[in-house]
Amino acid sequence: MNQTISSTSDKAASILEGEDIILKVRDLHTYFYTDIGVARALNGVNFDIPRGKVMGMVGESGCGKSVTALSIMRMVTKPGRIVQGDIALFRKKKGGENDKSQIIEEINLTKLEGMGPVMRSIRGAEMSMIFQEPMTSLNPSYTIGDQIMEAILLHQGVDKVEAEKRAINILDGVGMANPALVVKRYPHELSGGMRQRAMISLALSCTPSILFADEPTTALDVTTEAQILDLMRDLQGRINMTIIFITHNLGVVAQMCDYVTVMYLGRVVEQATVDDTFYNPKHPYTSSLLRSIPHVGSRQKERLMPIRGVVPDPYSAIKGCPFHPRCSQVMRGKCDAQVPGLTVVGKSHTVRCFLYSDTVEEASNVR
Amino acid sequence: MLNYIFRRIGYMLVTLAIISVVGYLIVELPPGSYVEFEIQRLRQQGGNLSQDQITALELRYGLNDPIYVRFWKWISGFVRGDFGESFQYRQEVKDLIGQRLMFTISISIFSLLLAWGIAVPLGVYSATHRYTLPDYIITVLQFLGLSIPSFLVALVLMVFAQRTLGQQVGGLFSDQYQTAPWSVAKFIDLLAHLWIPIVVIAFGSTAGLSRIMRANLLDVLGMQYVQTARSKGLTENVVIWKHAVRNAMHPLIMILGGSLPGIISGETVLAIVMNIPTVGPMYFTAQLNQDLYLAASFLMFLSILGVLGNLLADIALAWVDPRIRYE
Ligand SMILES: Nc1ncnc2c1ncn2[C@@H]1O[C@H](COP(=O)(O)OP(=O)(O)OP(=O)(O)O)[C@@H](O)[C@H]1O
Numbered sequence: 021m022n023q024t025i026s027s028t029s030d031k032a033a034s035i036l037e038g039e040d041i042i043l044k045v046r047d048l049h050t051y052f053y054t055d056i057g058v059a060r061a062l063n064g065v066n067f068d069i070p071r072g073k074v075m076g077m078v079g080e081s082g083c084g085k086s087v088t089a090l091s092i093m094r095m096v097t098k099p100g101r102i103v104q105g106d107i108a109l110f111r112k113k114k115g116g117e118n119d120k121s122q123i124i125e126e127i128n129l130t131k132l133e134g135m136g137p138v139m140r141s142i143r144g145a146e147m148s149m150i151f152q153e154p155m156t157s158l159n160p161s162y163t164i165g166d167q168i169m170e171a172i173l174l175h176q177g178v179d180k181v182e183a184e185k186r187a188i189n190i191l192d193g194v195g196m197a198n199p200a201l202v203v204k205r206y207p208h209e210l211s212g213g214m215r216q217r218a219m220i221s222l223a224l225s226c227t228p229s230i231l232f233a234d235e236p237t238t239a240l241d242v243t244t245e246a247q248i249l250d251l252m253r254d255l256q257g258r259i260n261m262t263i264i265f266i267t268h269n270l271g272v273v274a275q276m277c278d279y280v281t282v283m284y285l286g287r288v289v290e291q292a293t294v295d296d297t298f299y300n301p302k303h304p305y306t307s308s309l310l311r312s313i314p315h316v317g318s319r320q321k322e323r324l325m326p327i328r329g330v331v332p333d334p335y336s337a338i339k340g341c342p343f344h345p346r347c348s349q350v351m352r353g354k355c356d357a358q359v360p361g362l363t364v365v366g367k368s369h370t371v372r373c374f375l376y377s378d379t380v381e382e383a384s385n386v387r
Numbered sequence: 388m389l390n391y392i393f394r395r396i397g398y399m400l401v402t403l404a405i406i407s408v409v410g411y412l413i414v415e416l417p418p419g420s421y422v423e424f425e426i427q428r429l430r431q432q433g434g435n436l437s438q439d440q441i442t443a444l445e446l447r448y449g450l451n452d453p454i455y456v457r458f459w460k461w462i463s464g465f466v467r468g469d470f471g472e473s474f475q476y477r478q479e480v481k482d483l484i485g486q487r488l489m490f491t492i493s494i495s496i497f498s499l500l501l502a503w504g505i506a507v508p509l510g511v512y513s514a515t516h517r518y519t520l521p522d523y524i525i526t527v528l529q530f531l532g533l534s535i536p537s538f539l540v541a542l543v544l545m546v547f548a549q550r551t552l553g554q555q556v557g558g559l560f561s562d563q564y565q566t567a568p569w570s571v572a573k574f575i576d577l578l579a580h581l582w583i584p585i586v587v588i589a590f591g592s593t594a595g596l597s598r599i600m601r602a603n604l605l606d607v608l609g610m611q612y613v614q615t616a617r618s619k620g621l622t623e624n625v626v627i628w629k630h631a632v633r634n635a636m637h638p639l640i641m642i643l644g645g646s647l648p649g650i651i652s653g654e655t656v657l658a659i660v661m662n663i664p665t666v667g668p669m670y671f672t673a674q675l676n677q678d679l680y681l682a683a684s685f686l687m688f689l690s691i692l693g694v695l696g697n698l699l700a701d702i703a704l705a706w707v708d709p710r711i712r713y714e
């Protein structure tokens with residue numbers, strides 16, 4: 021079980037200074053082999069996730085945020101497949117009862133069978149996910165209680181009575197009114213906000229160390245959204261959970277996150293602290309993303325700037341930097357020829373852009 | 388849930404009441420009746436019926452009563468278990484149809500079980516192995532199954548059973564059991580005779596059912612809650628069978644409710660081909676001969692079966708889908 025991460029890990033020892041890294045993703049490629057061609061959803065994703073922090077993940081629709089989360093959870097199903105890359109999970113193993121020391125064990129998730137026993141014991145227990153659509157992410161045929169208890173019974177070796185008690189406790193903890201009644205309810209009897217709270221309870225039922233929250237509040241009204249964000253922040257602080265927070269809402273990023281990863285067309289183009297992302301963005305894509313949203317204090321006359329062009333489809337490979345066809349600072353002969361490599365531009369701040377260095381990404385050996 | 392079931396039973400009774408009226412009218416509708424027909428026949432044979440005898444017959448069958456009185460006599464007898472007498476056979480309807488009904492019901496149930504037992508796993512397998520060789524092979528077989536007529540399958544199986552297995556085909560029992568009392572050996576003999584119709588009837592529906600199962604399961608497998616189930620760390624088997632298949636069953640259960648009448652009429656052709664005493668052939672001749680009480684009783688029993696099938700399907704649907712339970 022103790023596979024060490026392949027040679028790629030040395031190349032990019034963590035650039036997040038002073039952080040204890042819990043997840044290291046290197047050169048991750050996930051493709052979907054569909055009828056109309058191969059969709060290259062992830063094209064060499066690299067990033068580190070610091071333990072106990074909230075990492076925001078932003079980027080236009082279709083850039084591969086959800087697929088990244090699903091790949092790490094090893095839940096990409098046919099016709100999709102991880103074709104290359106390493107995902108290292110650094111899990112803390114408690115010593116004995118009295119032993120306060122913690123051993124950190126490294127597991128390469130890509131080497132595990134996606135549906136195999138080791139991965140299944142990690143999924144739901146140490147890593148879990150809140151999905152994009154609260155209305156459809158619960159099974160209509162089972163009660164809320166049954167669905168939450170299923171994970172508890174699977175991972176925590178307790179009996180039904182205890183599992184139900186825990187389920188009610190968790191629901192109570194996420195601010196669900198009347199939790200003892202709600203466990204007996206079916207999803208269609210709950211409102212969208214209640215369902216999302218139920219989904220959060222399900223994801224938190226085994227106190228995971230990593231939580232992927234895929235646009236957890238998009239479908240909700242502003243008040244409910246604020247409550248749920250508060251709740252997540254609160255829980256995160258209490259159990260020192262690591263959250264990967266996927267969203268389109270940069271306001272929410274500013275409010276929730278410690279770090280931000282910016283993705284474009286299946287790659288990470290910039291990773292930085294939340295302050296650097298907003299006040300010192302390096303990549304032209306990050307800058308235009310920031311300019312495309314309204315922000316508090318912006319003058320009425322100031323026009324929003326949509327990013328010109330559209331996201332290219334993931335079926336056709338683009339030569340050079342994936343953003344160059346839409347980039348306002350494109351350098352002909354350079355950006356359209358080679359893929360920029362990872363450049364450290366500041367404390368915990370990396371970017372892939374030829375404006376900052378000439379490092380070239382070494383050719384990937386994936387067809 | 389109980390509320391729901393009671394409501395369904397209420398609907399069922401109303402449906403049956405309507406069917407009894409319409410059914411009786413239809414059987415009575417053609418001009419003339421079996422009694423007039425019979426009187427004529429006896430006269431032609433030279434038998435001399437006295438006016439007294441004719442009046443006695445007319446009185447007995449209430450031929451001079453208005454239709455609603457006759458209907459009332461029949462239906463009130465029917466609910467008390469007195470189904471009247473067959474003109475043609477000169478026997479109590481009760482004695483005529485009891486056993487036939489039992490064979491029809493057992494052939495239907497066994498063939499449904501067989502069809503479902505094959506169709507559901509087959510559909511699940513091909514949906515979870517989409518675009519692999521086994522899926523393609525299953526698809527080809529399904530289209531063959533949909534396009535081959537069932538009487539042809541029956542003939543092929545009969546020849547096979549007789550030539551290769553040396554079985555006596557047709558009828559229900561081998562000669563030595565024909566009049567023997569019920570025993571395990573007799574039951575096995577019955578099964579040996581019934582397997583061909585069961586397989587033939589199941590054959591026709593298996594192909595269609597498994598196509599539907601495959602299509603529905605593919606839809607459900609794309610649902611977010613299937614990913615939720617995976618994200619808990621459940622095994623793929625639990626994800627498929629507990630979380631996906633259950634939600635893909637609705638259309639199949641709905642088909643089940645409506646499939647009994649179809650099976651019974653399909654069975655009629657088969658029963659005539661194979662000389663099996665099910666209700667189909669007898670119902671058919673009863674209708675032809677205007678054998679009023681026999682035909683009307685058949686009609687009622689078949690309707691009761693159909694409506695019961697629907698009730699069971701409704702209950703099953705409510706069991707798999709809580710949204711229906713509370714509607
Ligand atoms: N099951 C699938 N089959 C084929 N292609 C897929 C599949 N799932 C994802 N993709 C492709 O992968 C790419 C990335 O999708 P992903 O869902 O990760 O986007 P996203 O960043 O989460 O977008 P959004 O913000 O809209 O949720 C898309 O271009 C999509 O076409």
Ligand SMILES: [Mg+2]
Nearest residue numbers: 085086152234
């Ligand atoms: Mg997404």
